[in-house]
Every structure is written in structure tokens, then in C-alpha cells.
Amino acid sequence: MPVWFTADTHFGHGALRALMRRPFATTAAMDAALVEGWNAAVGPADEVWHLGDFAIGHRDPAGLLESLHGEKHLVWGNNDPPAIRALPGWVSVQPYVELEREGQALVLCHYPFRSWNGQGKGAWNLHGHSHGRLKPLARQFDVGVDPRGFRPVGLSGLRAAPRGMAGAKPEGTAPDA
Numbered sequence: 803m804p805v806w807f808t809a810d811t812h813f814g815h816g817a818l819r820a821l822m823r824r825p826f827a828t829t830a831a832m833d834a835a836l837v838e839g840w841n842a843a844v845g846p847a848d849e850v851w852h853l854g855d856f857a858i859g860h861r862d863p864a865g866l867l868e869s870l871h872g873e874k875h876l877v878w879g880n881n882d883p884p885a886i887r888a889l890p891g892w893v894s895v896q897p898y899v900e901l902e903r904e905g906q907a908l909v910l911c912h913y914p915f916r917s918w919n920g921q922g923k924g925a926w927n928l929h930g931h932s933h934g935r936l937k938p939l940a941r942q943f944d945v946g947v948d949p950r951g952f953r954p955v956g957l958s959g960l961r962a963a964p965r966g967m968a969g970a971k972p973e974g975t976a977p978d979a
Contacts, residue, residue, distance in 0.1 A: 805903045806844050806872065806954035809853035809879070809912065809930025810946035811836050814860030822933055822948055833860070837869060839953030844871040850954060851899075853930040853945060854879020854912030856886055867891035875899075879912030879930060900925075904957050914942060926960075 812818045813836060816829040826832035844850055850872035857863040858881050867874065867889050876895045878887055887895045899910045900919060907925035909918040914929040914936055921927070927942045934949030943960050947953065955963075 803847055803849055804845065804956060805849040805851070806956055807851050807853065807910075807928050807945040807960075808840070808947060808950070808954040809944075810855045810933055810948060811852070811857070812855055812881070813857035813863070813866055815858040815881075818858070824948070824952075833866075836947060836952055837866070839947075839951070841869075841871045843953050843956075846871050848872045849903075850874045851877060851910055851928075853877045853910055853928060855881040855930060864889050864891065877910050877912060906957055914938075914944070928960075 813833050814829060818824075819826060819829050819832050824832055826835060848871065850870075852874060854877060856876065857866060860866055863886060868891050873893050874891060876882065876887065876892045877899055878895060878897055897911070901908050901910070907920050907923070909915070909920065909925055909927045911927070911929055913931050915927050916939075918925060918927045921941065924941065927939075928945050929942070930944065930946040932944055933946055934944055936944065938944065943963070945955055945960075950959075
């Protein structure tokens with residue numbers, strides 16, 4: 803089963819859309835593009851790890867979560883209150899997790915680490931929170947939607963990404979002003 807990673811979707815968060823200069827005319831357009839990107843990448847039975855800041859101010863986060871493909875896990879962030887963590891669509895909810903997928907040891911947290919378990923043995927740190935604005939360390943990847951084309955990313959996409967990947971924009975969106 804394919805595995806995907808994402809973070810910092812901030813569904814419903816109009817102030818963040820403006821602050822991060824996301825290339826969408828409205829919050830509704832941002833939300834629709836994020837859902838479309840997610841469901842275009844992720845299959846219904848795929849495994850998805852959301853590394854925090856799922857939805858802020860969205861009118862129906864439970865319905866939203868249900869509309870997204872995949873078996874969804876939440877590694878909660880600073881903008882995931884108890885109501886978001888308690889949504890029935892999550893397979894698991896935790897603040898931190900270590901796992902192995904596709905032969906790769908992974909340390910998942912909303913926050914980027916300066917050092918992490920297994921760092922010297924090839925483990926990767928996947929995180930969100932910084933919206934692509936933090937220079938990564940070796941084997942550290944911001945999987946947030948801002949630097950990943952507003953969609954989840956798989957391990958093969960991370961392996962192929964250039965270090966310090968700039969914010970990729972989805973096709974048809976305006977470049978940064």
C-alpha cells in the first residue's frame with residue numbers, strides 16, 4: 803500500500819492563506835484545491851500521515867476528513883485542538899511517531915528537530931510547521947503543502963526532491979509576486 807505524508811493544510815484558515823501568500827483567490831478555492839490535490843495523489847486504501855495543522859475554522863472538519871482519500875493518521879500540531887484530534891476519521895492520533903516504511907526509518911512530528919532518534923543511522927525527520935521557510939538538515943523534509951505543491955508527497959518524491967526544495971506551486975497558479 804502506498805504511503806503519503808503531508809502537513810499544514812490549514813483547511814478553512816483564511817488568515818493563513820493571506821499570510822503565506824497561497825496562490826488562491828479565496829479560502830474556499832484553497833480548500834477545494836487542497837482536496838483535489840490530495841485525492842488525485844492518494845488512493846482510497848493508501849496510508850496517509852498528516853503531520854499537524856489540519857483545519858482551522860472550517861465549518862465541517864468531520865465531513866472534510868471523510869471526503870479525503872486514504873487511511874489517515876494525525877501527528878498533531880499546535881493548531882490541532884482536542885476537537886480536531888477527536889474526529890472519527892483518524893486511524894490514529896499522536897504527537898510523535900517513529901516508524902519504518904519502504905525500508906526507511908522515519909521520525910514524524912509536526913515540529914522540525916535539530917537532532918532525532920536514528921539521525922546518525924540514516925533515519926529521516928519528516929515535519930511540518932515551518933511552511934517551507936526553514937533550511938533543512940540532511941535527511942530532514944518539510945512535508946507541508948506549501949513546499950510540496952499543495953498535495954501529499956510519497957517517499958519516492960522526497961528521495962527525488964532537491965535539497966532545500968523551494969515551494970512548488972500547482973499548475974495553473976500565479977507565481978509569487
